[in-house]
Amino acid sequence: MYKKINNIIFDKKFKFLKKYLKKNIFTNIILLLDVNTKNKCLNLILKKINFLKNYKIIIIKSGEKYKNINTCIKIWEKLISFKIDKNSIIINIGGGVITDIGGFISSLFKRGIKFINIPTTLLGMIDASIGGKNGINFKNLKNEIGIIKNPILIIINYLFIKTLPKKEIFSGLGELLKYGLIFNKKYWYFLKKINFNNYNDINWNKIIYKAVFIKNKIVNKDPEEILGFRKILNFGHTIGHAIESFFLYKKKYISHGKSISLGMLCESWISKKINNLKNKEYIEIYNEIIKYYKIIKIKEKYFNKIINFIKNDKKNYNNNIYFCLLKKIGKCSFNKKVNKDLILMSLKNMNKIYYFKKKKKNDKR
Ligand SMILES: NC(=O)c1ccc[n+]([C@@H]2O[C@H](COP(=O)([O-])OP(=O)(O)OC[C@H]3O[C@@H](n4cnc5c(N)ncnc54)[C@H](O)[C@@H]3O)[C@@H](O)[C@H]2O)c1
Ligand SMILES: [Zn+2]
Known part of the structure; x- marks a missing residue:
């Protein structure tokens, strides 16, 4: 059956x-x-x-x-x-x-x-x-x-x-993590127990079945994106897509999964600043993301390029930039207006993490 x-x-x-x-x-x-x-x-x-x-x-x-x-x-x-x-x-x-x-x-x-x-x-x-x-x-x-x-x-x-080649597995992984973060805390904790670095030995049945269940449930609440609820599927994608497009423009490939995971990192940081996400949960998200994806740095002289890509996002209207932001792990809000300065600060924070990790690596040597 x-x-x-x-x-x-x-x-x-x-x-x-x-x-x-x-x-x-x-x-x-x-x-x-x-x-x-x-x-x-x-x-x-x-x-x-x-x-x-x-x-x-x-x-x-x-x-x-x-x-x-x-x-x-x-x-x-x-x-x-x-x-x-x-x-x-x-x-x-x-x-x-x-x-x-x-x-x-x-x-x-x-x-x-x-x-x-x-x-x-x-x-x-x-x-x-x-x-x-x-x-x-x-x-x-x-x-x-x-x-x-x-x-x-x-x-x-x-x-x-x-x-599937490894890069395609990790391209999908970002979305799995997203489902846990935006809609289902239990799924987040279920994923945390799995080590995706050993992806060849993983039993995919449950992982995929549960993910499909979550996406289907979200879509069915708002199939034509009329209520707006379906937008929560875009968590991590506002900054994530901009990062993806920026690297494409620089003729460097960065996978969708990595881009949106870095996007989720930045957007979780913004969620902490203006949407009551607890620091403890932010750190938890950070730790899970760095298990699978290397943090990148984007030079500050390119930040305006990133903002321009973000301005193209389909969720925007009336010249404002709108995000989906986490309230807590498993719960996401949509149509949250975010100003440019906060976006820039979240990118600076990502660069800070990059240098922190680099220093830690050098200290070990
Ligand atoms: N419609 C939606 O709701 C929605 C949601 C998310 C993403 N997307 C779109 O999906 C696209 C990305 O999808 P993707 O990552 O699957 O890309 P893809 O279709 O390009 O597949 C990635 C690569 O894997 C190869 N491939 C596929 N199956 C394989 C297999 N079993 N074994 C070996 N190689 C295989 C493909 O030929 C391709 O080279 C983007 O265009 C994105 O916009 C759409
Ligand atoms: Zn995506």
């Missing part, structure tokens, strides 16, 4: 998927993959659904830089050349890039055809494939064009984690 949360199925052997595709007759089934998921994930799925004769495969290049309108055009052209009708279904097999772009092209093709997400990265399983947000980057702006539409099914199979 399989576990399920709404339309999210934990389907270790793809039995549910097989049954679903047998029961529902589609004119065509299109498998959308990137080069890596074609090599690492396709066979596992094909073995289970090889009874189908009417499937077609579309492969795109892998990486964030292909999450754009040109790739969409290429996919739509392929769908037209395959004569895909509205009674067909698209199965997105990949990380967040594939499920974001796959959900987007499916939602617009012939005013919308059905799609299934099969996430193959940790980030995809616990975050990107859930919640119905689909989209692409446009004019260097991340997820600027998009649509909210839910897949018919989300099929989660932990086996895909096995082929």
Whole structure:
């Protein structure tokens, strides 16, 4: 048997998927993959659904830089050349890039055809494939064009984690920590007991199931982000995205998980200053983050660049900058106005930690 949360199925052997595709007759089934998921994930799925004769495969290049309108055009052209009708279904097999772009092209093709997400990265399983947000980057702006539409099914199979490179594991880890901090204290303490540095020996079942449960619960309270509650998922992302964009601009790669973890560190510090987060909890968060991510320093001459990136954040309005801030571990507020000086102080604090850790390391030698 399989576990399920709404339309999210934990389907270790793809039995549910097989049954679903047998029961529902589609004119065509299109498998959308990137080069890596074609090599690492396709066979596992094909073995289970090889009874189908009417499937077609579309492969795109892998990486964030292909999450754009040109790739969409290429996919739509392929769908037209395959004569895909509205009674067909698209199965997105990949990380967040594939499920974001796959959900987007499916939602617009012939005013919308059905799609299934099969996430193959940790980030995809616990975050990107859930919640119905689909989209692409446009004019260097991340997820600027998009649509909210839910897949018919989300099929989660932990086996895909096995082929993931280390950096992809740590890219997803930041979001796991975030779920504990914003919504579920118990989950935070559950995660604290796990040493993710030994990620090969970890039993992922519980970790992923609980994370999916939390994300799904938050999204269901505010599916279209009308009440605002869903914004709490952005904790750590206001400064985190700015750090990610800044390093991209400097042509240095820093993973999403690391960027938002450093973002969470800065935003927890701000939470301590203006949202009553206790210092003891701030230190606890700090200690957990430095277990997995090296603190970086950003030269003060670049702080204005960071602020400019923050000003682009989708949560802002009326020229003010809004944050999601922690009240305590497990509870997060949203729409909190934060002034520029406090943001700069939080970045200075991160630099201070960087020098403190560097000094400690040198003292040991
Ligand atoms: N829609 C949402 O709510 C939401 C939420 C969070 C993130 N996102 C989006 O998700 C994207 C990031 O997702 P991601 O980190 O999964 O990136 P990704 O899709 O680029 O995958 C990361 C890398 O891993 C490879 N890969 C995928 N599965 C693999 C496997 N099983 N074994 C080996 N390699 C594998 C991919 O080819 C890629 O090179 C971003 O574009 C982000 O905007 C969307
Ligand atoms: Zn994120």
